[in-house]
Structure formats: structure tokens, C-alpha cells
Amino acid sequence: MFIILRNVKNIFIHFRRTVKVISLTMIAILIILGILSLFYTPMYSVTINGEFVGYTINKTKLQKRINEYIENGDEENTAFIDAEYLPEYQLCLLKKNNQTNDDEIFDIIKNSSTTYYEYYAIVEGTEEKYYVSTKENAEDIINQLKEKNSNNVSSLAYTQIHSTELKEFSDVDTVVSALYKKKVVVATSSSYSYAYADMSYSAPDIGISLIRPIDGYISSRYGMRSSGRHTGLDIAGSTGTPIMAAASGTVEKVNYSNVSYGNCVIISHGNGIETLYAHCSQIYVSVGQSVSQGETIASRGSTGNSTGPHLHFEVRVNGSTVNPQYYVYQNQ
Numbered sequence: 575m576f577i578i579l580r581n582v583k584n585i586f587i588h589f590r591r592t593v594k595v596i597s598l599t600m601i602a603i604l605i606i607l608g609i610l611s612l613f614y615t616p617m618y619s620v621t622i623n624g625e626f627v628g629y630t631i632n633k634t635k636l637q638k639r640i641n642e643y644i645e646n647g648d649e650e651n652t653a654f655i656d657a658e659y660l661p662e663y664q665l666c667l668l669k670k671n672n673q674t675n676d677d678e679i680f681d682i683i684k685n686s687s688t689t690y691y692e693y694y695a696i697v698e699g700t701e702e703k704y705y706v707s708t709k710e711n712a713e714d715i716i717n718q719l720k721e722k723n724s725n726n727v728s729s730l731a732y733t734q735i736h737s738t739e740l741k742e743f744s745d746v747d748t749v750v751s752a753l754y755k756k757k758v759v760v761a762t763s764s765s766y767s768y769a770y771a772d773m774s775y776s777a778p779d780i781g782i783s784l785i786r787p788i789d790g791y792i793s794s795r796y797g798m799r800s801s802g803r804h805t806g807l808d809i810a811g812s813t814g815t816p817i818m819a820a821a822s823g824t825v826e827k828v829n830y831s832n833v834s835y836g837n838c839v840i841i842s843h844g845n846g847i848e849t850l851y852a853h854c855s856q857i858y859v860s861v862g863q864s865v866s867q868g869e870t871i872a873s874r875g876s877t878g879n880s881t882g883p884h885l886h887f888e889v890r891v892n893g894s895t896v897n898p899q900y901y902v903y904q905n906q
């Protein structure tokens with residue numbers, strides 16, 4: 575009995591000692607932390623592409639600034655930013671008066687990024703003549719020249735440009751007066767920025783399967799006319815009906831025009847295969863964008879040289895048009 579009591583007492587004493595040691599240790603740690611926090615503060619050491627570039631105290635704020643730059647850029651006409659590197663952060667404890675380098679870190683990211691600009695070129699024939707900042711300006715120029723019945727109106731168009739190079743922009747009035755040509759004789763046949771390509775009669779293997787870009791009735795087939803070859807298939811129906819990509823690919827060209835093909839999209843499917851969608855009322859895609867098969871890219875309209883709402887659909891192989899009905903709408 576006595577032995578048991580003594581053991582219990584020993585355990586109790588031991589327990590009290592342990593508690594005492596733990597609390598003393600904790601107090602010591604707190605005091606050390608307190609002193610440390612007087613002189614030291616947690617910061618992030620920043621590396622870019624494996625190279626140390628500086629410190630930041632507010633990682634969230636710096637990263638937010640970088641994200642906003644990448645999303646919107648800081649110049650007008652920025653389409654998007656292609657950032658080569660992003661910072662990596664590592665938490666560390668540094669002396670309070672240690673310098674932070676947020677601005678320098680931001681500048682390194684900015685200088686290693688590529689800015690892609692978006693703007694519009696006014697095209698005469700196949701030549702980019704003038705550049706304007708907005709689609710509205712480009713539309714305005716073409717419309718004004720059309721209203722003035724300028725002699726060259728059938729060869730004028732505007733096209734969306736995505737480039738790392740920013741051009742000097744002209745204002746609407748300057749371009750209109752520079753491009754205006756008085757009509758002297760009846761207009762001759764139009765030249766257009768899309769060259770009508772060579773024709774092909776055989777059905778080449780295009781290596782991909784196409785789906786119908788839209789429903790409707792075939793109002794004009796591919797082939798010879800008294801006026802020349804009809805280079806595509808016309809699918810008529812109501813204005814505004816969505817036009818779908820016949821196959822997946824990359825948007826190669828977006829052109830807005832009041833003449834010829836009107837508002838027009840060209841998609842490249844690789845291996846020299848392209849599809850073209852003309853006379854659109856609206857275009858929903860931009861140059862460089864990837865589209866999947868069946869994705870809505872535009873809507874049916876009657877822009878350009880058109881007498882009623884229809885999709886003029888072309889299939890091109892290495893620049894030559896082929897009969898789309900080799901691949902789609904076979905039984906119509």
C-alpha cells in the first residue's frame with residue numbers, strides 16, 4: 575500500500591516538473607519570437623526562371639499586379655500578353671529595413687513578355703494601305719467611301735490584325751480623302767484581297783471529315799456560270815442563323831467588308847486545307863483563335879455581294895477551291 579502511494583506521489587511530482595519545463599520553454603519561445611519580430615519580418619524571396627531577383631513583402635499584391643498586366647496589358651490596342659516567365663516565391667525571415675523590389679520584379683516580367691496588339695488595316699486590293707485603331711473607324715472609312723461612290727470601292731476592305739508590331743494609326747478623314755477616287759467611267763471588274771484561286775475538278779482526299787456548317791437550301795452550287803466560276807456552295811436561309819466550323823482548326827483570317835465576300839472568316843485545318851464562310855451578318859471569332867468542329871463562329875447574313883441571306887461556303891486545298899459537295903451536303 576505504501577509503495578503504491580509513493581509511486582503515485584513520484585508520478586505526480588514528475589508530471590508537475592514536466593508541465594513547468596514545457597511552460598518555461600513556451601515563454602522562452604514567445605520572448606525570442608517577440609524580439610525577432612522587432613528586427614525581422616517574414617518576406618518572400620522571388621526568383622524568375624531560377625534566378626534570384628529580389629524580395630516582396632506582399633506576394634498577393636505583387637502577383638495581382640502581374641496578373642492584371644498579363645490580362646490587360648498597359649497599352650492601348652493590346653490584344654493579349656504572352657508572358658515568358660512568372661515569379662516563384664519562397665517565404666523567408668529578413669531584417670525589417672530590407673529593401674523590397676516589387677517594381678523591379680514587375681519590370682522583369684513585363685520586359686520578358688510579348689505584347690500582341692489588335693488593330694485594323696484598310697486594304698486596297700491586296701495591299702495594306704492604312705491602319706486604324708478600332709473596328710468602328712475601319713467600318714466608318716469603308717462606309718464613307720461607299721457613300722461617296724469612290725471608284726475603287728470594290729477593291730477596298732478592312733481586316734483585323736494581330737501583331738507584336740504596332741503601326742501608326744491614321745484618322746478616318748485622312749484615310750477617306752487619301753483613298754477616294756472619283757468615278758470617271760463605269761467600274762471595271764473588282765479585285766479583292768482574297769485572290770480567287772485556281773479551280774480543281776477532282777475530289778482530293780482532304781484527310782478530315784467536314785460537317786455541315788449550317789442548315790438551309792442550296793441556292794447555288796459550285797461550278798461554272800456565265801459570269802465565271804462560282805467558287806463555293808451557297809446555303810440560303812434566315813439571317814442570324816449560327817454558322818458552325820465545318821472542322822476544328824485555327825481562325826486564319828477575319829475580314830469585314832461591304833463588297834465581294836462581305837464579312838468573311840477563313841479557318842485553317844492544317845495540311846493546306848481551309849474553309850471559308852462569307853456574307854456573314856456577325857463574326858464571333860478572332861484571328862489566331864482555335865475553334866472546334868461545330869463551334870459557332872459567325873451568323874448567316876447578306877453582307878458584301880449578295881442578294882439575300884446565305885452562307886457562301888468554300889473548301890480550299892492548297893489555295894485552290896474544290897466543290898464542297900464532295901465532302902458535305904452530298905445528297906442535296
Ligand SMILES: [Zn+2]
Nearest residue numbers: 806807808886
Ligand atoms: Zn456563293
